[in-house]
Amino acid sequence: MPPKEQEAEAPQSETPPNFWGYMPEEEYYSSQGVRNAKSYFDTPNGKLFTQSFLPLDQPNxxxxxxxxxxxxxxxxxxxxxxxxxxxxxxxxxxxxxLLGHGRSDGIRCYLGDMEKVAATSLSFFLHVRRSDPYKDLPAFLFGESMGGAATMLMYFQSEPNTWTGLIFSAPLFVIPENMKPSKLHLFVYGLLFGLADTWAVMPDNKMVGKAIKDPEKLKIIASNPRRYTGPPRVGTMREIARVCQYIQDNLSRVTAPFLTVHGTADGVTCPSSSKLLYEKASSEDKSLKIYDGMYHSLIQGEPDECANIVLKDMREWIDARVQRCGSNSK
Structure with missing residues (x-):
């Protein structure tokens, strides 16, 4: 192929700046009925990249x-x-x-202290939660996958009655057997007195393929330029194992209303995570939805007709809790 023809084709192989392609961001968000803003939030542990999504046509x-x-x-x-x-x-x-993810500070995908990681995000969330426009409104925490574990830590770190409710999408509270870190690996690296904590050397189970059912959405997710694709870090796997056990041991402390959802064909986190939360939580208002045949990524990775079922359930759940709170918004 002549060099000029190669140059002409090169732009087609470039990754678009956004998953929807090259449409300007403001135009895309407006077409979706939302207003988006991006900023950085300073914390003692580093800067967090943050985003807000506000409804365009609803003043309240x-x-x-x-x-x-x-x-x-x-x-x-x-x-x-x-x-x-x-x-x-x-x-x-x-x-x-999260720290170590996306455009926030930190070693890429290093979660050696998840209590600190959770507390850092929580500091931003509480800053907004307590601000004048929102301090009197119902407030919910939402966590997906490992973010569900981080969200649960945030809930445990919060003062009572801070949150109106919790929503979990395929949360990681129980590690599947085939995803558990090797005790031998952790022991050997542990002999190095923490020097190996940030090493990206743990076996990689290629979770993305097990999370996404829709092949077209898998292509889009795999093209995310900010997605971490390296092997798991030693300290990350050690800490995730510790945190999952800690959460399991403390599920009875959960008293807030919650909805947790999981697919039966989840190849990344165990549906038993959601079931265990439902069984052990002390909440009087608790809801569990299990979707037959769905994979891990219930909203981003399922065909639209399946994802819309999950979204419908989430919308009905959160709207009902807000109505109970006596929100003035209609």
Whole structure:
């Protein structure tokens, strides 16, 4: 092929700046009925990249939702489709890239201290939660996958009655057997007295292929330039194992209303995570939805007709809780 023809084809192989392609961001968000804003939030542990999604045509929002993404992901790319949906239902949505993820500070995908990681995102969420426009509105935490574990830690770190409710999408509270870190690997690296904590040397189970059912959406998610694709870090796997056990041991402390959803064909997190939460939580108002045959990524990775079932259930659940709170918004 002549060199000039190669040059002409090169732009076609470039990754678009956004999952929807090259449409300017403001134009795209407006077409979806939301207003998006991006900023950085300073914390003692580093800067967090944050986003907000507000409904365009509703001057009075129903409540606030604070969203946390999963391992290796970020608040951009396809995750924001969840944020956009909630915003179009009349909610002010706020999301932050976890430390070590996306455009936030930190070693890429290093979660050596998840209590600190959770507390850092929580500091931003509480800053917004307590601000004048939102302090009197119902407020919800939302966590997907490993972000569900981070969200649960945020809930445990919060003062009582801070949150109106919790929403979990395929949360990671129980590690599947085939995903558990090797005790031998952790022991050997542990002999190095923490020097190996940030090493990206743990076996990689290629979770993306097990999470996404729709092949076209898999292509889009795999093209996310900010997605972490390296092997898991030693400290990350050690800490995830510890945190899952800690959460299992403390599920009875959960008293807030919650909805947790899971697919039976989830190849990344166990449906038993959601079932265990439902069984052990002390909440009087608790809801569990199990979707037959659905994979891990229930909203981003399923065909639209399946994802819409999950979204419908989430919308009905959150709207009902807001109505119980006596929100003035209609």
């Amino acid at each position: 929002v129903k409540g606030t939702v604070f969203m946390t993404h999963g391992y290796g992901s970020d608040t951009g790319w396809l995750f924001q489709k969840i944020c956009i949906n909630f915003a179009t239902w009349g909610y002010a949505v706020f999301a932050a890239d």
